[in-house]
Amino acid sequence: MASMAERPDLKVDLGRGLHLRSPVIVASGTFGYGFDAPQVDRAALGAIVSKGTTLRPHEGNAPIRIAETPSGMLNAIGLQNPGVDHVAHVYAPQWATWDLPVIVNVAGDSVDEYVAVARRLNGVPGVAGLELNISCPNVQSGLQFGVDPVLAAEVTHAVRAVTELPLIVKLTPNVTDIVAVARAVEDAGADAVSAINTYVGMAIDVRRRRPIISRGSGGLSGAAIKPLALHAVWQLAAEVHIPVVGVGGIMTPGDALEFLLAGATAVQLGTVNYVRPQAAAEIHDGIAAYMVQHGLTDMRALPIRSVSVLTHV
Amino acid sequence: MASMAERPDLKVDLGRGLHLRSPVIVASGTFGYGFDAPQVDRAALGAIVSKGTTLRPHEGNAPIRIAETPSGMLNAIGLQNPGVDHVAHVYAPQWATWDLPVIVNVAGDSVDEYVAVARRLNGVPGVAGLELNISCPNVQSGLQFGVDPVLAAEVTHAVRAVTELPLIVKLTPNVTDIVAVARAVEDAGADAVSAINTYVGMAIDVRRRRPIISRGSGGLSGAAIKPLALHAVWQLAAEVHIPVVGVGGIMTPGDALEFLLAGATAVQLGTVNYVRPQAAAEIHDGIAAYMVQHGLTDMRALPIRSVSVLTHV
Amino acid sequence: MSIAVAPAVVLERSVPMAGAVELVLSHPPSAVAVGPGQFFQLAVSAPHTILRRPYSAAWSDPAGGRIGFIFNVVGTGSAWLAARDEGDELDLLGPLGRGFDLEGQRPAICVAGGLGVAVFPGVVQALIARGRNVIVLQGARTAAQLLPASRFPGADVHVATDDGSAGHRGSVVDLFSNLGEGQSGGIDILTCGPTPMLTALIDVAHRQAIPLSDIQVALETPMGCGIGTCLGCAAPRAAGGYFLTCQDGPCVRADRIEWELMTDGFHG
Amino acid sequence: MSIAVAPAVVLERSVPMAGAVELVLSHPPSAVAVGPGQFFQLAVSAPHTILRRPYSAAWSDPAGGRIGFIFNVVGTGSAWLAARDEGDELDLLGPLGRGFDLEGQRPAICVAGGLGVAVFPGVVQALIARGRNVIVLQGARTAAQLLPASRFPGADVHVATDDGSAGHRGSVVDLFSNLGEGQSGGIDILTCGPTPMLTALIDVAHRQAIPLSDIQVALETPMGCGIGTCLGCAAPRAAGGYFLTCQDGPCVRADRIEWELMTDGFHG
Ligand SMILES: Cc1cc2nc3c(=O)[nH]c(=O)nc-3n(C[C@H](O)[C@H](O)[C@H](O)COP(=O)(O)OP(=O)(O)OC[C@H]3O[C@@H](n4cnc5c(N)ncnc54)[C@H](O)[C@@H]3O)c2cc1C
Ligand SMILES: Cc1cc2nc3c(=O)[nH]c(=O)nc-3n(C[C@H](O)[C@H](O)[C@H](O)COP(=O)(O)OP(=O)(O)OC[C@H]3O[C@@H](n4cnc5c(N)ncnc54)[C@H](O)[C@@H]3O)c2cc1C
Ligand SMILES: Cc1cc2nc3c(=O)[nH]c(=O)nc-3n(C[C@H](O)[C@H](O)[C@H](O)COP(=O)(O)O)c2cc1C
Ligand SMILES: Cc1cc2nc3c(=O)[nH]c(=O)nc-3n(C[C@H](O)[C@H](O)[C@H](O)COP(=O)(O)O)c2cc1C
Ligand code: FES
Numbered sequence A, B: 001m002a003s004m005a006e007r008p009d010l011k012v013d014l015g016r017g018l019h020l021r022s023p024v025i026v027a028s029g030t031f032g033y034g035f036d037a038p039q040v041d042r043a044a045l046g047a048i049v050s051k052g053t054t055l056r057p058h059e060g061n062a063p064i065r066i067a068e069t070p071s072g073m074l075n076a077i078g079l080q081n082p083g084v085d086h087v088a089h090v091y092a093p094q095w096a097t098w099d100l101p102v103i104v105n106v107a108g109d110s111v112d113e114y115v116a117v118a119r120r121l122n123g124v125p126g127v128a129g130l131e132l133n134i135s136c137p138n139v140q141s142g143l144q145f146g147v148d149p150v151l152a153a154e155v156t157h158a159v160r161a162v163t164e165l166p167l168i169v170k171l172t173p174n175v176t177d178i179v180a181v182a183r184a185v186e187d188a189g190a191d192a193v194s195a196i197n198t199y200v201g202m203a204i205d206v207r208r209r210r211p212i213i214s215r216g217s218g219g220l221s222g223a224a225i226k227p228l229a230l231h232a233v234w235q236l237a238a239e240v241h242i243p244v245v246g247v248g249g250i251m252t253p254g255d256a257l258e259f260l261l262a263g264a265t266a267v268q269l270g271t272v273n274y275v276r277p278q279a280a281a282e283i284h285d286g287i288a289a290y291m292v293q294h295g296l297t298d299m300r301a302l303p304i305r306s307v308s309v310l311t312h313v
Numbered sequence C, D: 001m002s003i004a005v006a007p008a009v010v011l012e013r014s015v016p017m018a019g020a021v022e023l024v025l026s027h028p029p030s031a032v033a034v035g036p037g038q039f040f041q042l043a044v045s046a047p048h049t050i051l052r053r054p055y056s057a058a059w060s061d062p063a064g065g066r067i068g069f070i071f072n073v074v075g076t077g078s079a080w081l082a083a084r085d086e087g088d089e090l091d092l093l094g095p096l097g098r099g100f101d102l103e104g105q106r107p108a109i110c111v112a113g114g115l116g117v118a119v120f121p122g123v124v125q126a127l128i129a130r131g132r133n134v135i136v137l138q139g140a141r142t143a144a145q146l147l148p149a150s151r152f153p154g155a156d157v158h159v160a161t162d163d164g165s166a167g168h169r170g171s172v173v174d175l176f177s178n179l180g181e182g183q184s185g186g187i188d189i190l191t192c193g194p195t196p197m198l199t200a201l202i203d204v205a206h207r208q209a210i211p212l213s214d215i216q217v218a219l220e221t222p223m224g225c226g227i228g229t230c231l232g233c234a235a236p237r238a239a240g241g242y243f244l245t246c247q248d249g250p251c252v253r254a255d256r257i258e259w260e261l262m263t264d265g266f267h268g
């Protein structure tokens, strides 16, 4: 472990003034609105991303909402949240008193809804940035915004027009070409991308002969998806010019370092928060220790882009 | 365990005369050409799928070719194989003496190569069918055949034209819409589809600061991908009219049943063959026992398509 | 609320009834902090698992810094837990959630089905300590699967078994039904068990005009986090929408639950 | 070849040298079938792992039906193995691969670096049993990490340590280099250790004009299956292309290897 004296600089810059003291962020949907999980050492965190927030309150899906799978979990929470007004009125004022930036994860069914939520949060003290969750399934076309570069650019562009806040677009991995979507949202004004949201998966209760999750399918997160998320980040870091925030299956300092070496500017911890609340601190300290050990003083020295290796099977 | 007397009928039909005595198949690349792995109880198997076979012999990729990830493994073998002539001359005559059908997994860089391999194997005694592996990365366009419905249909159509053998097309999951690809190959003459091949993933050696797999990325297989593969099969079974062979992360009888309940006609075992050679027999017997327990006498009674549940997150 | 994430040491492993394991852990802060009906999230290092597993504290001994868990093996996680032995470390997160409300002086009936009995030793002890009259109704498949009555000192224990090998032949809800008739003058009912048992109990309560608010249920839903951040443990609320079993429960008054929508997810 | 997939029982667990564990298993068929230098794929039930782990048999006792493994903890799988104790079951697949070729009457030098020594107790015993003269050169970081010379009865044991706490201060390849000079009249060299040690040894062999075909190397590459079906254990062949470590090896004559392309994948 690095002693205070030799501790390297872990600050990172996600663009448009969003400077974080640590590259360790807690991911949307795994830390509520920042009021639960007192076990997590906040000194280790660079930012909190809130639960996905919509224009109106949502009750979420009927149970069963989660299921465990090998080294992973499926969830279909259904964006249960109190709606943007509650977030702006009740939560944001408390966030404004914290020394830790809170980024609001924004979800919606239509471009108009994304825009309305973003507009409502613009200029609200305590809101440090937006993360656009473009993996919602219920848009008119039946497709997710996130799987189509054109739709993804459209929603990004519309939100960009109504907010001065730093804007991170969270990509879905359920696509043939994630780089194309990332390029489109970069061009449309995103300050950063986060990759990735969950992979669509399923589990069946063979005894009861029905899917375990009430909605049939759910999003897969956790250690199981780490190699897939890492590959997505590796590709993105090589192809886009804005920061890439790596997320997917990070459980240990070594996992976080894999993403940072692959070119991520920062990382988000999701499922691990449920399992080992101490992970954030361990990962923060592990990154610092690694940098000391490798004689690196700045986070920007971590990526190994220089190594030329192929990226397809 | 079901006693012989009450043992239900586990026969399945993959189309064009490819009748299997058991729905349990060993997957390409995990059973060589059927001459190794004497530990596996062949009486439990419905078929063997060979290693991916190309027109000319291939040395495969430089080491390191495999890496373990949480509940999964990455591989980038690089289609090491002795070439189709060796398969036709040396292996097929031996297969012809077995009571177990061998399906040759066919790979190639171009439509011409696929066609040449298929032509070479047409009418060769011992070859019971072809499985087209359309997930090869090195086609001229830089895309895999398998990610583009048009290319996928083109290669399927061309192969269909030169062979009378049962033709299974093996789908890649690295796409936005696997159903579209499946529909395209169905229309182009495939007798069945198998789903899925591996997911592109990566692992980084943080100590040495380089990807573990020499090629950078590899294909993820094993338990980790089971929920993803299962969802793909669930979608496909609802949308195509030819048999779907389920593959991805099957390790236990319960896993196999999940795929059969999701609508798969048969299942392939991959990575588990490396770990528990006795799995094939256990899975065969587990399916039989489940059918007895649920009063089912025919494999076609297994799918739960009637349950209407949503299939998106 | 003080929630510890800390390793506890296994002091003792025993088999309290057929098919179950009891682990006694040394963990003074938890032994002091836990209330009857609260639970812990236990970390398991089993193959292919990722989530912690929720378990009610069966009892606690604050003075001795000890806490007990009683469980059966249903899958990988519980199999791993069942293989723990004296001296092994266990990482526990808790105490979590809301326990039973033990206020009041009315007699209390604890109705336990199957492994649902695991939560009651500490509950009964606390009720008795408050000077309340306690009846324990316990149901199991066979006599061997009953937690011995000696685990409920001071309570009046009645049992039911599916095969009639001890007590009433039939369900614990029958027992309650018979007993309930005579007791309509205000009782507190605390229950834990498989969903079909719970819904049967609710039916009896309806028939006997027992207010659902007199019934407290210890619910078991799948859990991701146990601390209110994953929203995975939703249970249907009578008033519409959902509550979180891990925060608003696991012990919930029965009138707060929309029983029509209860999924038979667990203890099935 | 008879390859068993069968549970073995742990008879004994000990610490043969600092940082290592030795497990003695009861498994008569394997104890009889295994040859010096062959390996087994051991199943591990550790969190998040999926593949078996390859381990050389350190020795075997066919009469007693026992077989020994010596290993250190480098990750999850070996940590799980190291936690096994007397009475536990272990599922092993093997024996696998080609062992050392022990034919001939020339003196043999066994050169072991680090945990590479694990394969040699049985090899040395077999060489001695054939009446051959055996020199064992063993290198480790410190004296405590050396397998005691008593594990090589009948052999002439020399040691090197990085810190000079026992024997020569420096590498085991230095020892070999010094010894080699005098022995140029035909010796068989058997070696196992980290890749940098192996390549250093090959350099010395080149300098001393020792034919590479006189050197047999026990290779360690990552392994998927251990039985030739995954093609994951490729190692570069001098003639071009690759051979499979699990089938063509793990014990391979050094002239068959393309040393320029050897990846430092393991024991690094
Ligand atoms: C608040 C709370 C308190 C609990 N207290 C106790 C207790 O004191 N004693 C006790 O024995 N159990 C208790 N349970 C149930 C216990 O959590 C589960 O049995 C356990 O998580 C199963 O883990 P596993 O890895 O062994 O099974 P898994 O491998 O996860 O599942 C195996 C099988 O068990 C089923 N299953 C999954 N979760 C549950 C569940 N919650 N209950 C029953 N079956 C399940 C699955 O559907 C699957 O079929 C409690 C649950 C909750 C939510
Ligand atoms: C034919 C053969 C025989 C072997 N015999 C022995 C033996 O007798 N005694 C012994 O101690 N080891 C032996 N090994 C090495 C042993 O297989 C590995 O140490 C073991 O697989 C690591 O598993 P793990 O889960 O603990 O580590 P993992 O969690 O898989 O890996 C942890 C770290 O160890 C590294 N690692 C992975 N594989 C190896 C490896 N093969 N060797 C060293 N480091 C590795 C990884 O890169 C990673 O950094 C042998 C290997 C082979 C191929
Ligand atoms: C229960 C749960 C709820 C989630 N909710 C959201 C959400 O509201 N918005 C969002 O963008 N991502 C959501 N996610 C996705 C995570 O933020 C993260 O992208 C994903 O879980 C992968 O990271 P992990 O493997 O570290 O968990 C959720 C994940 C889980 C497990
Ligand atoms: C080492 C290895 C080699 C493989 N080679 C091939 C191949 O040559 N052709 C092919 O279509 N699939 C190949 N596969 C994919 C498997 O057939 C299967 O689709 C995949 O592994 C998912 O199943 P599993 O999770 O059960 O392993 C290979 C898989 C592995 C692990
Ligand atoms: S278990 Fe996560 S919110 Fe209740």
Ligand code: FES
Residues within 6 Å of the ligand: D222, D223, D224, D225, D226, D227, D228, D229, D230, D231, D232, D233, D234, D244, D245, D246, D247
């Ligand atoms: S380890 Fe699979 S082929 Fe050698």
